[in-house]
Amino acid sequence: MRYLVIFIIFAISFNTYAEEIYLAKFQTLNGHFNGTISGSTTFNKIEDKLYVFSRLFAGTPETWHMQNIYTGRCPDERDDTNFDGTIDINEAAFVVKNIIIPLDGDINSQMGGMNIYPVGDMYGSYFYEKEAKYSNMMKDLKSPDTNPDDNIIKLEKNEKLILEGKVVLVQGTSVDKTLPIACGTFRKIRDN
Amino acid sequence: MFLIQMFLLLCSLPVMANTELITRIHDIDYGNNGEDTLIFLESGHVTRIQNKSLLIGLDKKTNWKFKLDKSHRILDMQIVDEKDADPDLSLPEPYNPTIVRSGRDAKYYFNQSRISRGETQCFNRAHVWAYELWKNHKVKSQKIFLFFSRKYIREHNFGWWFHVAPMLIVDEWLGGKTEKVVDPRYITAPRGIDWWIGKFVSGDLECPEIKKYSEYADYPYSENCYILKAPMYIHQPLDLEMLEVWGVQKNDFAIPDLEIAYKEAFQMDYAGELQ
Numbered sequence: 001m002r003y004l005v006i007f008i009i010f011a012i013s014f015n016t017y018a019e020e021i022y023l024a025k026f027q028t029l030n031g032h033f034n035g036t037i038s039g040s041t042t043f044n045k046i047e048d049k050l051y052v053f054s055r056l057f058a059g060t061p062e063t064w065h066m067q068n069i070y071t072g073r074c075p076d077e078r079d080d081t082n083f084d085g086t087i088d089i090n091e092a093a094f095v096v097k098n099i100i101i102p103l104d105g106d107i108n109s110q111m112g113g114m115n116i117y118p119v120g121d122m123y124g125s126y127f128y129e130k131e132a133k134y135s136n137m138m139k140d141l142k143s144p145d146t147n148p149d150d151n152i153i154k155l156e157k158n159e160k161l162i163l164e165g166k167v168v169l170v171q172g173t174s175v176d177k178t179l180p181i182a183c184g185t186f187r188k189i190r191d192n
Numbered sequence: 193m194f195l196i197q198m199f200l201l202l203c204s205l206p207v208m209a210n211t212e213l214i215t216r217i218h219d220i221d222y223g224n225n226g227e228d229t230l231i232f233l234e235s236g237h238v239t240r241i242q243n244k245s246l247l248i249g250l251d252k253k254t255n256w257k258f259k260l261d262k263s264h265r266i267l268d269m270q271i272v273d274e275k276d277a278d279p280d281l282s283l284p285e286p287y288n289p290t291i292v293r294s295g296r297d298a299k300y301y302f303n304q305s306r307i308s309r310g311e312t313q314c315f316n317r318a319h320v321w322a323y324e325l326w327k328n329h330k331v332k333s334q335k336i337f338l339f340f341s342r343k344y345i346r347e348h349n350f351g352w353w354f355h356v357a358p359m360l361i362v363d364e365w366l367g368g369k370t371e372k373v374v375d376p377r378y379i380t381a382p383r384g385i386d387w388w389i390g391k392f393v394s395g396d397l398e399c400p401e402i403k404k405y406s407e408y409a410d411y412p413y414s415e416n417c418y419i420l421k422a423p424m425y426i427h428q429p430l431d432l433e434m435l436e437v438w439g440v441q442k443n444d445f446a447i448p449d450l451e452i453a454y455k456e457a458f459q460m461d462y463a464g465e466l467q
Contacts, residue, residue: 021411021413021414023410023411025406025410035438036215036437036438037437038406038433038436038437040406040409040410042410042411042412042413044412044413051342051413053342053412053413055409055410057433057437058437129342189411189414190414
């Protein structure tokens with residue numbers, strides 16, 4: 001009996017600290033505009049709490065950076081379909097596909113905090129950190145798509161959110177707000 | 193204040209001496225009518241070259257080690273083996289710190305360290321201490337950085353994201369070598385790393401050692417803290433990031449760093465080379 005109680009307590013405490021961490025390390029895109037930049041996005045889920053952290057080093061100064069999680073893959077030089085030496089947003093959009101989570105002013109919902117994206121400091125770096133309730137985010141992701149014509153999509157009713165393999169695309173230089181500058185693919189680094 | 197330091201450091205970059213970096217070639221613009229050929233590097237640098245015969249054999253899939261002057265002209269370039277270009281080898285040139293002869297010598301150096309009063313930045317204090325260890329005693333120390341994760345900062349309502357101090361390698365009279373941190377602001381004698389960490393981290397938390405800045409920055413929720421050992425020339429975390437991302441390596445004390453460090457940490461001007 002005593003062992004059973006200990007086991008139950010252990011099992012409960014184990015579940016209490018269930019934690020998943022995903023990391024997407026950025027690769028530079030269009031480095032001839034911006035030089036090599038670095039950074040990453042980390043997605044940390046602890047029970048029903050969600051922390052998302054992004055950092056970018058050495059973008060152009062005081063620049064607005066759209067950053068979203070997409071369902072496709074990161075673009076590379078093969079996707080420069082017009083061979084002009086630049087992967088523009090149209091070429092990138094073809095392979096990153098749809099937005100599932102905008103990393104904007106509010107990650108509890110896709111539309112909340114819309115277009116509130118981080119702005120780099122005078123050295124071109126930013127740190128972005130948002131906290132959300134995972135259940136709120138999932139509820140929103142499974143709600144009806146009020147604008148099916150845009151590239152922001154919802155999950156199906158029984159579909160799980162699988163972050164592994166999804167990508168973060170970061171855009172924006174001082175002269176072109178839409179230019180893709182970095183992209184990273186999520187990999188799971190912890191799953192307790 | 194930290195932002196001001198970073199700004200001044202960035203402003204000082206163009207006046208720094210020769211730069212060495214390992215990177216690939218992004219593109220080549222051959223120019224017209226005797227113009228210099230421009231080589232665009234993946235690091236973001238644009239370099240110039242006049243001798244076009246040097247361009248034979250350049251390819252974009254090879255890692256090159258470039259030595260550039262302050263105008264970004266190529267002084268030297270060599271192919272780098274893949275193993276040398278491994279990003280895990282984040283310090284391209286080996287750094288060999290001095291082995292201090294005894295704990296007694298380490299204590300003597302510690303006691304010679306300038307006293308810093310009031311609210312000052314740890315990286316500026318550490319830089320002056322390291323510089324004076326070198327100039328006064330010819331001791332090549334290391335810097336030890338202690339980075340606190342977002343997780344730790346959040347859970348402990350902690351007020352710093354990093355701390356740094358010089359560190360000595362000491363030849364012990366009973367045999368072997370030990371690492372002793374020199375941080376007179378917080379400890380009264382050269383102490384081991386764990387002792388020093390214990391001054392800042394509550395409980396018996398272990399701080400894993402990392403080799404690259406990104407191993408801290410990319411894992412804000414994975415550990416509580418990390419330590420990173422670096423050459424004495426590294427002034428602040430920005431230097432670690434520039435080294436890792438662009439291969440910009442400091443092989444000497446940069447005068448702008450020293451001017452900033454003396455002024456902020458000790459309210460005095462950097463007096464040039466100490467005798």
